[in-house]
């Protein structure tokens with residue numbers, strides 16, 4: 001399988017190349033040249049596989065010749081062996097129609113571990129074959145940073161620089177990053193918002209002075225391998241609920257559109273998905289785009305669900321490319337317009353293509369708190385704020401009664417204890433596996449929110465090519 005850029009102006013790469021590259025050199029995102037498709041019989045044959053084996057089966061077509069099936073299975077077994085639940089991503093029933101897919105049993109308590117634990121191993125595997133040492137530069141609104149740092153801490157030939165918006169991540173999130181003292185981990189708190197941090201990272205990918213000296217890689221969801229790993233749990237959940245003989249709907253707390261795009265990929269691969277429900281908080285650019293075709297960035301409003309406090313959703317570009325006829329030149333022009341004006345209109349093809357599978361809903365603080373209380377009353381489950389927004393959208397959607405609706409539970413409630421306590425009066429306790437987080441030493445640097453300070457810092461601490 002090879003990978004092409006959504007903007008049509010970068011060389012095609014194989015899976016290993018796309019994994020190490022992150023963003024394409026033309027500013028686009030890598031997507032597979034075509035979607036692999038499983039037959040109904042092949043999907044039925046996946047029922048009952050352990051998670052690691054299912055992961056290897058679902059991902060093999062994307063990996064192509066870059067890993068043998070045996071090696072891929074070794075890597076998935078190692079990655080998912082670190083999860084605290086045997087099912088890796090267990091399903092819980094809330095009522096007759098609604099289910100939770102718990103994606104937070106990894107080391108840092110958010111769904112990002114599912115992809116990043118594997119990505120860390122893929123980096124190490126491909127870097128051991130030669131080439132330049134990797135400089136990972138990322139921006140986080142909280143969860144990506146800790147999951148990425150856990151996945152690459154101490155690994156050979158990788159330095160990681162993680163930017164987070166100072167004071168805008170929870171104490172648990174910050175400490176999960178800053179208490180990792182491995183010498184290849186560099187935490188940077190910047191003045192500004194997540195979007196400011198992300199814009200600086202994007203600029204670094206396009207900065208020839210940096211990319212000529214350093215092999216800069218990505219761990220955010222512009223990295224194709226992350227989305228690929230997330231496709232697996234859509235299969236895992238749907239198989240348990242009767243796929244391929246029965247359709248399933250998913251509600252997904254959405255920020256950068258990575259997680260829900262993985263659901264779209266699962267559907268392209270043949271998984272019978274009734275509907276993908278995009279749940280946003282008041283930072284609702286995606287809800288507006290999907291309902292009116294107007295993709296216009298506003299300013300970010302901080303909420304209790306900070307991983308969704310995003311106005312520009314990188315992975316939406318992948319959907320626009322695919323449903324818009326896979327025309328890289330046209331999409332490059334459309335995105336250039338967006339980058340200049342922070343607004344664009346979806347084409348009719350894009351709107352209709354998206355509407356065929358996606359619907360959306362927006363939740364404010366009150367909707368979120370109500371969803372937390374509803375789940376607690378209905379089943380005794382404590383939800384984190386992101387998951388609660390997903391559940392709000394799930395319950396607001398019109399889905400036939402006989403179709404199960406699975407809400408992706410993207411974070412452990414203990415990661416956002418204050419918000420959960422405000423809504424329910426219950427304070428979730430930290431799982432034992434991260435229990436001494438508040439006693440550990442922290443290490444980070446504070447930098448102003450300007451590009452040159454960041455670039456200088458990275459340049460003086462990273463390992464150059466060659």
Ligand SMILES: *Cc1c(COP(=O)(O)O)cnc(C)c1O
Nearest residue numbers: 143255256257258259307410411
């Ligand atoms: C990252 C994150 C999201 C948003 O996922 P995207 O792939 O960016 O859409 C939702 N909830 C939690 C807890 C997250 O960490």
